[in-house]
Amino acid sequence: MAIHVRTPSEDGTSQGEGGGETLGKQDVQDWVKTQLSGHLVPKYVFWIDEYPKTASGKIQKYKLRDLAKQMLAPQL
Secondary structure (H helix, E strand, O other): OEEEEOOEOOOOEEEOOOOOOEEEHHHHHHHHHHHOOHHHOOOOEEEEOOOOEOOOOOEOHHHHHHHHHHHHOOOO
8 A cells, every 4th residue: 555645636646746747556556666576566556635643743554544444445
């Protein structure tokens, strides 16, 4: 699972901060495939507005997992 913080467009891509290149789910998977070991390639890629964080600013991974389960529920 990979979670990317950007505003997604309707076609499943995400516009970068610079407004130049468009990043798609397949682009993320392809990049990971070339940079890391094959077993680390995410099966699902999600676009979210912001990470859930604690008061001290740490990312709450369990909330990300719950969010991913909710997003996948209609597909399963």
